[in-house]
Amino acid sequence: MEKLKSNLTNMISVLTGISLFAGVALGLMYSVTKGPVEASKMEKAQNAIREVLPAFERLDDPKSFEMENVGVLTVHKAYDGADRFVGAAVESFSNNAFNGEIKVMVGFDGEGRITNYIVLDQKETPGLGTKMVDWFKPQAEVRGSLVETIFGFRVKTEARKSSVIGKHPGKDKLTVSKDGGEIDGITAATISSRAFLHAVATAYAAYANNPDILTDAQSGATTAVEDDEKNKQDND
Numbered sequence: 001m002e003k004l005k006s007n008l009t010n011m012i013s014v015l016t017g018i019s020l021f022a023g024v025a026l027g028l029m030y031s032v033t034k035g036p037v038e039a040s041k042m043e044k045a046q047n048a049i050r051e052v053l054p055a056f057e058r059l060d061d062p063k064s065f066e067m068e069n070v071g072v073l074t075v076h077k078a079y080d081g082a083d084r085f086v087g088a089a090v091e092s093f094s095n096n097a098f099n100g101e102i103k104v105m106v107g108f109d110g111e112g113r114i115t116n117y118i119v120l121d122q123k124e125t126p127g128l129g130t131k132m133v134d135w136f137k138p139q140a141e142v143r144g145s146l147v148e149t150i151f152g153f154r155v156k157t158e159a160r161k162s163s164v165i166g167k168h169p170g171k172d173k174l175t176v177s178k179d180g181g182e183i184d185g186i187t188a189a190t191i192s193s194r195a196f197l198h199a200v201a202t203a204y205a206a207y208a209n210n211p212d213i214l215t216d217a218q219s220g221a222t223t224a225v226e227d228d229e230k231n232k233q234d235n236d
Contacts, residue, residue, distance in 0.1 A: 045091070045105075048089070048105040048118045048120065049076050049078070049089040049105065049107075051105075051107075051116060051118055052089050052105050052106065052107030052115060052116040052117055052118055053078050053086070053087050053088075053089050053107045053115060053116075054078075054086050054087055054107075054109060054115060055080070055086075056078035056079060056080055056086050056087070057079060057080055057081045058078070058079050058083075059076050059077065059078050059079075060076070060077040060078075060079070062074045062075065062076050063075045063077070065206045065209060067202060067205060067206060070202055071093070073090060073091060073092055073093075073202065073203065073206040074090070074091040075088050075089075075090050075091075075206050075207060076088060076089045076090075076091075084110075085110050086109065086110055087107060087108050087109045087110055087115060088107070088108050088207050089105055089106070089107045089108075090105070090106050090107075090108070090203035090204075090206050090207050091103070091104075091105055091120070091203075092104050092105075092106055092199045092200070092202045092203035092206065093199055093202070094195040094196070094198045094199040094202065095195075096191070096194065096195040096198055097122065097123075097124060097129065097191065097192055097195035097196075098124055098125060098129050098189070098191045098192050098195070099122075099123040099124055099125070099129070100123060101121070101123075102119065102121065102122040102123075102124070102132070102192075102195055102196065102199060103119070103120040103121040103122070103199075104117055104118065104119050104120060104196070104199045104200070104203070105117065105118045105120055106199075106200055106203035106204070106207075108203075108204065108207050111168070112168050112169070112170055112204065112207065112208065113166055113167065113168045114164050114165055114166065114167050114168075114169070114200070115165070116137075116165060117136065117137075117164070117165075117200070119132055119133045119196075124189070124192045125189070125192075128186065128187075128188055128189040128192065129186065129189040129191070129192030131186045131189065132186060132189075132192055132193070132196045135162055135186050135193075136162055136163060136164045136165075136183070136196065136197075137163055137164075137165055138163045138165055139159055139160060139162065139163065160184045161177070161182065161183065161184045162183055162184040162185075162186075164183065164197075164200060167182075169200060169201055169203075169204035170204065170208065174197050174200060174201060175194070175197055176190060176193050176194055176197065178190060179194070181197075183197060
């Protein structure tokens with residue numbers, strides 16, 4: 001078999017063939033993996049919805065809401081066996097976190113109170129901003145130290161007021177206490193705390209389908225975030 005001559009035409013032909021083969025291979029790979037990837041995402045979303053909502057029997061098709069100056073949020077409404085509305089799970093986010101965007105799933109009952117939340121994605125500083133995963137849930141019981149146990153005394157410590165569970169974003173002031181709100185932010189991670197609470201406020205605005213609900217949360221947080229950006233060493 002005659003060896004191909006090394007010239008420009010042959011080189012272009014070979015490269016074109018390789019490119020076409022690679023393109024076809026990638027296309028086939030995408031078509032093969034697209035289904036499982038989408039199924040995995042759907043399963044993850046379904047698990048998150050079930051974790052943040054009260055027991056339910058069925059979900060409506062997810063609805064997307066375009067929030068002005070925020071973006072698109074997805075709302076999953078849930079119903080019991082008697083077809084009564086029991087709550088909604090909202091996929092929300094904030095771009096104001098210390099290291100960019102955070103994504104959360106927030107559950108609300110039929111009256112608008114927060115039932116639970118899950119942090120879907122975040123890139124905050126380990127040991128600081130990452131504490132948002134459970135910081136804003138009910139505080140676990142604090143056990144006494146070994147010395148306290150031996151000598152039978154307890155050092156009185158004030159429980160932090162950081163949980164948003166059971167709170168109503170339309171009635172309670174869910175901003176960090178540093179900004180005059182009701183919630184104690186994560187120690188040394190104020191930017192992350194503000195971003196999380198802003199994502200919760202955004203979720204509730206989509207749940208209630210009322211963008212005006214965001215006004216108070218944004219007006220207090222925007223200036224605070226700008227100040228923090230100038231002095232990040234005091235945060236995470």
